[in-house]
Amino acid sequence: MFKWLHPYAKPETVYHLCGRLMPWLMGAALLLLLLGNIWGLAFTPPDYQQGDSYRIIHLHVPSAIMSMGTYSAMAIAAFIALVWQVKVVQWSVLAIAPIGAVYTAIALITGMAWGKPMWGTWWVWDARLTSELILLFLYLGVIALSGAFSDRQTGAKVASLLAVVGVINLPIIHFSVEWWNTLHQGASITKFAKPSIDPSMLWPLLISILAFKILMLALLCVRLRTAILVNEQHRPWVKALAGD
Amino acid sequence: MVTLGPFLKRELRLLARQKADWLNPVLFFIIVLSLFPLGVGPEPNLLRIIAPGVIWIAALLSVLLAAERLFKDDYRNGVVEQLVASRQPLLAFVLAKLLANWLSTGLPLVLLSPLVALLLNVDMPSFIAMLLTLLLGTPLLSLLSVLGAALTVSADKGGILLALLILPLYIPLLIFASAAMEAASMALPYHGQLAVMLAMLLFALALVPVAVTSALKINVS
Numbered sequence: 414m415f416k417w418l419h420p421y422a423k424p425e426t427v428y429h430l431c432g433r434l435m436p437w438l439m440g441a442a443l444l445l446l447l448l449g450n451i452w453g454l455a456f457t458p459p460d461y462q463q464g465d466s467y468r469i470i471h472l473h474v475p476s477a478i479m480s481m482g483t484y485s486a487m488a489i490a491a492f493i494a495l496v497w498q499v500k501v502v503q504w505s506v507l508a509i510a511p512i513g514a515v516y517t518a519i520a521l522i523t524g525m526a527w528g529k530p531m532w533g534t535w536w537v538w539d540a541r542l543t544s545e546l547i548l549l550f551l552y553l554g555v556i557a558l559s560g561a562f563s564d565r566q567t568g569a570k571v572a573s574l575l576a577v578v579g580v581i582n583l584p585i586i587h588f589s590v591e592w593w594n595t596l597h598q599g600a601s602i603t604k605f606a607k608p609s610i611d612p613s614m615l616w617p618l619l620i621s622i623l624a625f626k627i628l629m630l631a632l633l634c635v636r637l638r639t640a641i642l643v644n645e646q647h648r649p650w651v652k653a654l655a656g657d
Numbered sequence: 658m659v660t661l662g663p664f665l666k667r668e669l670r671l672l673a674r675q676k677a678d679w680l681n682p683v684l685f686f687i688i689v690l691s692l693f694p695l696g697v698g699p700e701p702n703l704l705r706i707i708a709p710g711v712i713w714i715a716a717l718l719s720v721l722l723a724a725e726r727l728f729k730d731d732y733r734n735g736v737v738e739q740l741v742a743s744r745q746p747l748l749a750f751v752l753a754k755l756l757a758n759w760l761s762t763g764l765p766l767v768l769l770s771p772l773v774a775l776l777l778n779v780d781m782p783s784f785i786a787m788l789l790t791l792l793l794g795t796p797l798l799s800l801l802s803v804l805g806a807a808l809t810v811s812a813d814k815g816g817i818l819l820a821l822l823i824l825p826l827y828i829p830l831l832i833f834a835s836a837a838m839e840a841a842s843m844a845l846p847y848h849g850q851l852a853v854m855l856a857m858l859l860f861a862l863a864l865v866p867v868a869v870t871s872a873l874k875i876n877v878s
Contacts, residue, residue: 495871543828550825557821561812570875571808575822578804578868585829 424641425650427501431634438631442624449620457614469527471618475625477520480548481583483513483629487555488580491573501637503569504644506576507559508636512629514552521545544586551579565644660745664753672761678726679761686719686766690773701778708777709838710831712787716766717798717827723762724802725819727754728810732876737810741877747870755803755866763795786841790834793854800858800865801826807872830857 420426453471487509494503524542525535536542559572645651672679693711694704731737740750770791774784805823812818837850 543832547825547828550821554822554825557818558808558812561809561814561818563813567811567875567878571812571872574868574872574875575808578826581826 422499422501424501424645424648428638428641431638435631435634435638438627438634442628442631445620445624445627449617449624453614453617453621457617466527466530469523471621473520473523473527474618475622476516476523477545478622479625479629480513480517480520480545481586482626483509483516484548484552484576484579484583486629487513488576488583491576494573495570495577500644501641503566503573504640505633505637506573507556507569508633508640510552510555510559510572510576512632512636514549514556516625516629517545517549517552521549541586544582547582548586551575551582555579660749661753664750665756668753668757669760672757679723679765682719682723682762683765683769685722686715686769687772689715689718690776694776704777705779705783705842708779708783709787709835709842711777712770712773712838713790713794713831713834716791716795717824717831719766720762720795720798720802721820721823723758724806724823725816727758727803727806728873729806732810737873738877741874747873748866751803751807751866751869751873755799758803759796759799763791763799766795767791780842782844783838783842786838786847789851790837790854793851793858794830794834797830797854797858797861798827800861804865804869804872807869807876810873811876830854833857 421430450471454468457468459465459467487506490502490509491506493499494506521542524545528537529535555572555576558575559568562568562571642651690711693707697703697707728737740747767788770784770788773779774787779787801823805819805826808822809819833850833853837847837854840847840850
């Protein structure tokens with residue numbers, strides 16, 4: 414496997430790989446996003462209890478899932494960057510962080526917008542809400558830490574270390590709904606049990622989740638390409654690229 | 658492990674000579690606590706209700722205040738660099754730092770807790786809970802602040818960044834500590850919260866020193 418992975422440690426190869434993948438990923442993400450959201454927002458039946466306002470789950474749930482998914486991706490990348498010192502992976506940690514921060518912010522904002530009509534309040538200090546807020550702070554900490562050093566590489570390494578330390582928050586968020594019986598409802602979709610959500614609502618939701626995942630990969634490609642160009646700006650291949 | 662003694666002796670001697678390093682956070686703790694009755698009003702029942710949160714937030718802030726200078730001098734005068742370059746394991750240095758940090762910032766808070774209990778009108782059961790949470794919680798505060806200090810030691814703007822990094826990590830501790838004190842004030846059992854705090858402390862004790870040594874190495878290279 415290492416023989417197969419080896420060429421991808423070279424920034425130039427990754428740059429071109431991302432360039433090739435990006436249009437496909439972006440296209441698929443936009444298509445699925447439009448499909449999932451229009452289906453979910455306009456064509457699913459209203460909930461018997463919540464009426465039409467439940468439709469925000471088509472934004473809220475995918476972004477909440479991806480706020481944690483993106484963090485685990487970032488932490489795995491950070492671990493690889495620390496152990497094997499692969500430069501491209503190091504840059505990808507910093508490339509992922511802002512995407513995850515935005516997903517977390519979307520999850521929090523849509524959750525607040527849903528909480529106002531349903532719970533009657535914008536914010537409660539509930540376990541899951543609080544730990545999601547901590548997740549946002551962790552993302553911001555990683556971003557701020559990477560920019561605080563005069564040496565860019567030290568910043569990237571230290572930020573990776575913080576990302577690995579922050580993994581401790583992921584199980585807390587995930588199980589918070591089960592450990593503390595609070596206002597936020599439990600999961601409606603699980604792998605092991607029959608989902609407690611009607612199939613007519615489930616399918617557009619699953620499409621939206623997939624769309625958010627692919628969108629993350631597409632944005633990562635864009636940001637990683639920029640990061641590679643910035644970090645390798647004095648290399649001949651970048652100069653040749655700019656010369657064209 | 659063999660060399661813990663000399664490092665600890667050095668840390669304690671440094672603390673004895675630079676008294677401001679540990680006196681200021683302790684004074685800060687008392688001043689913050691005495692601001693709350695002035696801010697929210699001196700009503701004794703109100704003070705008893707808000708005491709758990711107030712005490713813990715003041716403790717967090719005072720530990721944070723001490724954290725900033727933790728590695729700064731050793732980094733500037735090259736001690737950290739020499740230790741990384743030498744073949745001595747860095748772990749002994751880190752453990753001595755941790756122990757000295759707890760002795761100089763955590764322990765004074767524990768010793769001051771009777772005074773705090775008097776100031777904020779805390780009754781006896783809550784005071785015992787407060788003492789226990791401080792005993793279990795302040796070592797964890799030291800661990801996390803040493804980690805934050807090691808991460809930001811060579812950063813240009815360390816101070817405010819340090820707060821941004823470690824305050825989120827303090828939050829679980831804050832939640833369980835104030836939950837334990839709240840349960841005690843209502844005469845409910847709070848062993849569960851204490852057990853969780855002990856678990857967090859042991860978990861951090863196993864992993865944080867390793868993270869601190871690698872953070873120091875990154876900052877030196």
